[in-house]
Amino acid sequence: MNKEKYSQMVKEMTPKENRLLNMFIAFFVGGLIGVLATFLFLQLNKIYNEELAVAATLLILITLSAFFTTLGIGDTIFTKCKCGIIIPITGFAHSVASSIIDYKKEGFINMGSNAFKLAGSVILYGVVSAVILTLIKVIINV
């Protein structure tokens, strides 16, 4: 079998994803999370000030995400909703929780050292870009 035929076969065998549907799901699910967060924020803002209410809302979303991930339902939701749930902070919590769970069998130390396997890049590049951009801004302003 030559290469061309093979690549054609691969193309035919790969399940076609409906991109338009995916886009709609991502938009809708992401939007719903935004609405849920706004609802929680408005309730919590009655007790806490704005800054704390935002933090509390994010904490609730993170807790829910970690909870669903450990129950095993998380992965089904995450593959179905795609970016609608990966881009919000729920995706961050999901990646931490799922890497902790994946290494649970290998003992406590392995669990700890692998906790940031997926979420590490978010923190690393976030910190690096924040520092570089701050320095650029300071230099420009001077």
Place this chain on the structure above:
Amino acid sequence: MIYLNAFLLCGIICLIGQIILDNTKLTPGHITTIFVIAGAILSCLGLYDYLRDYSLMGSSVPITSFGNALYQAAYTGFLENGFIGMFNNLLSTTSAGISGAIFFGFIFALLFRVRD
């Protein structure tokens, strides 16, 4: 109105992510990292405040807010206490997200029998 704004902003950010995911070979890991850096750049250009005014939670929930919060914390830290202040302040505002994810991920992993 406040709900509609949150729905649209959060939805559109997720939609952009989905379009990138479907049309390129980038993994979700790439996309979240790109979004964090994009959030920091938007914040540096002063554009993230407009999103924040449009919808507070719609701009706080997507991962772009992580980049925004890191940059704002670093910059205010630099203005207050210089170079050391920048590093001292850097993770202060994102602390809730990171420590929450670690703590609850760990506790839930211990408490529940994980299904394969």
